[in-house]
Amino acid sequence: xxxxxxxxxxxxxxxxxxxxxxxxxxxxxxxxxxxxxxxxxxxxxxxxxxxxxxxxxxxxxxxxxxxxxxxxxxxxxxxxxxxxxxxxxxxxxxxxxxxxxxxxxxxxxxxxxxxxxxxxxxxxxxxxxxxxxxxxxxxxxxxxxxxxxxxxxxxxxxxxxxxxxxxxxxxxxxxxxxxxxxxxxxxxxxxxxxxxxxxxxxxxxxxxxxxxxxxxxxxxxxxxxxxxxxxxxxxxxxxxxxxxxxxxxxxxxxxxxxxxxxxxxxxxxxxxxxxxxxxxxxxxxxxxxxxxxxxxxxxxxxxxxxxxxxxxxxxxxxxxxxxxxxxxxxxxxxxxxxxxxxxxxxxxxxxxxxxxxxxxxxxxxxxxxxxxxxxxxxxxxxxxxxxxxxxxxxxxxxxxxxxxxxxxxxxxxxxxxxxxxxxxxxxxxxxxxxxxxxxxxxxxxxxxxxxxxxxxxxxxxxxxxxxxxxxxxxxxxxxxxxxxxxxx
Numbered sequence: 001x002x003x004x005x006x007x008x009x010x011x012x013x014x015x016x017x018x019x020x021x022x023x024x025x026x027x028x029x030x031x032x033x034x035x036x037x038x039x040x041x042x043x044x045x046x047x048x049x050x051x052x053x054x055x056x057x058x059x060x061x062x063x064x065x066x067x068x069x070x071x072x073x074x075x076x077x078x079x080x081x082x083x084x085x086x087x088x089x090x091x092x093x094x095x096x097x098x099x100x101x102x103x104x105x106x107x108x109x110x111x112x113x114x115x116x117x118x119x120x121x122x123x124x125x126x127x128x129x130x131x132x133x134x135x136x137x138x139x140x141x142x143x144x145x146x147x148x149x150x151x152x153x154x155x156x157x158x159x160x161x162x163x164x165x166x167x168x169x170x171x172x173x174x175x176x177x178x179x180x181x182x183x184x185x186x187x188x189x190x191x192x193x194x195x196x197x198x199x200x201x202x203x204x205x206x207x208x209x210x211x212x213x214x215x216x217x218x219x220x221x222x223x224x225x226x227x228x229x230x231x232x233x234x235x236x237x238x239x240x241x242x243x244x245x246x247x248x249x250x251x252x253x254x255x256x257x258x259x260x261x262x263x264x265x266x267x268x269x270x271x272x273x274x275x276x277x278x279x280x281x282x283x284x285x286x287x288x289x290x291x292x293x294x295x296x297x298x299x300x301x302x303x304x305x306x307x308x309x310x311x312x313x314x315x316x317x318x319x320x321x322x323x324x325x326x327x328x329x330x331x332x333x334x335x336x337x338x339x340x341x342x343x344x345x346x347x348x349x350x351x352x353x354x355x356x357x358x359x360x361x362x363x364x365x366x367x368x369x370x371x372x373x374x375x376x377x378x379x380x381x382x383x384x385x386x387x388x389x390x391x392x393x394x395x396x397x398x399x400x401x402x403x404x405x406x407x408x409x410x411x412x413x414x415x416x417x418x419x420x421x422x423x424x425x426x427x428x429x430x431x432x433x434x435x436x437x438x439x440x441x442x443x444x445x446x447x448x449x450x451x452x453x454x455x456x457x458x459x460x461x462x463x464x465x466x467x468x469x470x471x472x473x474x475x476x477x478x479x480x481x482x483x484x485x486x487x488x
Contacts, residue, residue: 076102076251084288084454089461095244101250103253105258105280107255111234115230122225124222133457134192161232167365168224172402182337196220201217258274259274261285291315293310306438314425316381318387322374380427392411432480433461436481436482439484
């Protein structure tokens with residue numbers, strides 16, 4: 001879901017009114033052997049129309065929402081609310097892993113939110129083995145690497161298609177205390193099965209000449225960590241998803257805000273998602289709306305007896321992008337040790353808007369276009385997406401502490417080549433995403449709250465959601481992410 005307006009380049013399919021056009025507006029029938037919801041929904045032949053005319057009359061329904069139900073209705077097996085990286089990869093997983101039909105609906109377009117505002121790193125160096133998100137993150141990274149390898153085997157270049165680069169990552173520190181922590185981090189990562197090594201200050205300088213951490217500093221180095229380009233990756237995933245449209249199995253409904261749910265008066269189950277233009281019927285509804293999930297679920301369940309409070313809230317982040325930046329070149333992705341535990345709090349007296357809980361920590365990557373991407377800030381400021389120049393200056397000054405070359409330059413010299421990415425990360429207080437069925441509504445599912453790890457955990461999350469919906473056992477234990485007990 002959206003927090004940053006980005007002009008997203010369309011892939012090969014054309015668009016009208018924000019909806020992908022595939023020239024496939026015909027009635028399609030197909031059979032599937034899935035055990036959707038176990039034995040609750042019997043296997044049968046489905047009739048699906050891409051242009052959406054429902055072929056059978058639905059049972060009596062009731063509507064929860066702020067607008068009247070529209071006359072136009074369309075039917076799918078799965079309706080996904082949210083076209084960020086989580087929603088789109090869930091759609092992809094359903095399409096390639098089952099015979100189900102899928103619709104994706106969003107109030108904006110892909111990459112207009114947290115997905116498009118990130119740095120794209122697929123790193124393990126800053127993760128904690130044994131944490132409840134470790135296995136999901138590890139599995140997701142494995143799936144990203146498998147995807148890149150498969151593309152290569154098929155004659156495609158992952159660098160060009162996904163912006164995929166195996167850069168390795170460096171978690172760096174400047175103090176004796178940082179060095180102790182980094183040595184422990186390397187030991188933990190190694191014991192968890194990753195390739196990791198500790199680099200002294202001199203060894204770090206050999207691998208990354210541009211950085212300076214002082215004689216007491218060092219780094220944890222994970223050589224197999226990678227990064228990708230969110231825009232390219234989403235474009236590729238959209239292209240894959242759209243390839244199923246000719247089979248009558250996929251459609252997009254962009255620029256269509258969701259206004260409510262349609263529920264059966266007999267079973268109480270959710271039957272459809274109501275948008276500003278359409279009623280989208282589905283056997284399963286997945287809400288992957290990022291930091292908007294809390295307010296959206298509150299609106300969708302208004303008037304029902306379901307008590308649910310998805311505690312996700314927006315955590316604003318800014319990244320500074322310096323285009324075609326030649327004064328500084330990086331060989332790896334870098335992050336300072338203070339990023340892990342939010343050490344670098346900024347006094348609110350230094351800010352114009354008196355924002356609370358602001359921290360700025362150094363992260364640095366070079367993207368596929370040769371742009372230097374510096375971060376990053378974390379701040380609770382509601383849904384405000386305005387750029388604060390004071391925070392951008394803090395990001396620049398923080399980077400100067402690690403890259404002496406930047407001290408010779410002035411940020412004002414790059415005003416024409418400077419861009420700022422603003423994103424609202426979907427933050428959960430316990431640090432874990434919410435993945436699973438809504439208690440009391442067995443066909444309504446949540447997939448949200450990944451904060452800054454949406455790209456990193458996307459493929460693992462998609463795999464988990466599809467397995468949960470289809471009634472399969474999950475490869476990674478999904479119980480830590482269940483809404484039950486966390487959102488009720």
